[in-house]
Amino acid sequence: MGNDNTSAELFQRASAVVPGGVNSPVRAFGAVGGTPPFMASGSGPYLTDVDGNTYVDLVCSWGPLILGHAHPAVVEALAEAAAKGTSFGAPTPGEVELAEEIIARTPVEQVRLVNSGTEATMSAIRLARGATGRGRIVKFAGNYHGHVDSLLAAAGSGMATFAVPDTPGVTRAGAADTIVLPYNDIDAVERVFAESGPDIACVIVEACPANMGVVPPRDGFNARLKELTAAHGALLVLDEVLTGFRVSRSGWYGLEGVAADLVTFGKVMGGGLPAAAFGGRADLMAHLTPGGQVYQAGTLSGNPLATAAGLATLRNATDDVYARIDAVSAQVADAVERELSAAGVPHRVQRGGNLFTVFFTDTEVTDFDGARAQNTDRFAAFFHAMLEQGVYLPPAAFEAWFFSAAHDDAAIDRVISALPRAARAAAEV
Ligand SMILES: Cc1ncc(COP(=O)(O)O)c(C=O)c1O
Structure with a gap:
């Protein structure tokens, strides 16, 4: 530390001048714990934080960026x-x-x-x-x-x-x-x-x-x-x-x-x-x-x-863009199911078009009560294991994962190869 521009120091400064340090509550990482990285830039499927880490971004600004960052x-x-x-x-x-x-x-x-x-x-x-x-x-x-x-x-x-x-x-x-x-x-x-x-x-x-x-x-x-x-x-x-x-x-x-x-x-x-x-x-x-x-x-x-x-x-946002997003979303959703099953973690991957969520529960979720019945501690462990491996997931269990047409094979490979460790982390909860 000692540098005013690390995420940790920025969050401390922000917390003094902005309630909770953020301008929209989910950004504060309250649901998963830890300090949120402050972002410096985005390019295609990647985000770079002020500490110099890069992440494959599966938030895409909570949906807007279907072409990726800085198209x-x-x-x-x-x-x-x-x-x-x-x-x-x-x-x-x-x-x-x-x-x-x-x-x-x-x-x-x-x-x-x-x-x-x-x-x-x-x-x-x-x-x-x-x-x-x-x-x-x-x-x-x-x-x-x-x-x-x-x-x-x-x-x-x-x-x-x-x-x-x-x-x-x-x-x-x-x-x-x-x-x-x-x-x-x-x-x-x-x-x-x-x-x-x-x-x-x-x-x-x-x-x-x-x-x-x-x-x-x-x-x-x-x-x-x-x-x-x-x-x-x-x-x-x-x-x-x-x-x-x-x-x-x-x-x-x-x-x-x-x-x-x-x-x-x-x-x-x-x-x-x-x-x-x-x-x-x-x-x-x-x-x-x-x-x-x-x-x-x-x-x-x-x-x-x-x-x-x-x-x-x-x-x-051409037909090719939607075809690419559909394909990578399905590929990652399948991989998540595979790795969580291999690690013995109860889960349901629920899809709606090219959106999906991993619920840490073994019952189909059809309403809010069902969604709330999931094990959010498992999600938090899974989330942090992905973050440590350079994948930025939505920092809350009740969210969809978002892809863009800029998510190329290299970005998707990084996501898929991070899954086994994250699945084991969820299993250990
Ligand atoms: C379905 C839906 N409606 C409305 C909103 C509110 O949009 P905004 O955050 O731009 O006010 C959101 C935001 O996430 C949303 O997902």
Whole structure:
């Protein structure tokens, strides 16, 4: 130490000036222990920390970087855009082009650009309420939609009762119009609609949940949500912030084909810059200001750097890119299963398109209770053994592993050869 720029010293300095030393809690390594490495740079599939270690990155900024770090087309687009000015607070061509690109790939007819996934879901919920004139919303336990007050709710004591705040700072009133149901439980949804149908504005659901680990929808679950909402005059909001433009060129929609009334996007569509969107049927989007009455706005929405990075990313996200990500993800998922089995570690590798999670449990996970039943200590041991061998996994057990098209054979070989030791470390817990 003695150098102000090691990860350990930076974390100490950060902890003095930023709560917990981080700007988003999972970065603090609380779930796995230890000090988080501070990153200095990224290139293709690799991250380099300020201490000079390089890692194969399987976080990819939590999803956005499907082309890898510092892809030349993205860097060039950003440099060109920055030279022309960073923000105008007035319409720009990039916003039109990015909206057109999103609409060409998905079922939405119109989109509004925002700055984060949180803003996208918050705005979609407001629009759903404004368009239907109804107040209550339905969400599922273990589904994460950003830190929107009404979506930081947990199930109350009985089915279809008022939800309760899931964090201090959300008022009872803020959570009271949210109904939280067990994921994948269509009977529970049917009961709620039977009881409270006329009050429900929308159901919001992750297209394929990945924020409790990857827990894919049962066959027909999303389609049935669409039918039920339509039958009761409510709306379906599919949250594709994480899956959008990642699991296929059209996101989860490209794999399953359920067209929601409203869809939220983020991550990949911003190419690593803060950009997100919500979109849907034109008749619904028409309720937004300025044409309609539902207020929604943003100083930096559609920012020219963000749209340049997003467009460069999406335009380079070709069929070959998705084929490569699908292939390396499957290759690593198979290798993880093989090595954990060889080490005698109970596990389930659950896949949703090219996303997967290793659950340290021997039962299939279909909902949040199942996800929480896993052995997170085993994950922590596995995680640190991978990190020591130069592989940066998501630092929490309830996350998906993310790949990019830049993950070449050398990077994948490093991941696969680190697995036996990590599997033994998990076995020893
Ligand atoms: C499915 C989903 N929705 C919404 C969000 C919130 O996005 P943001 O972190 O950009 O606010 C996330 C973030 O991880 C997400 O995975």
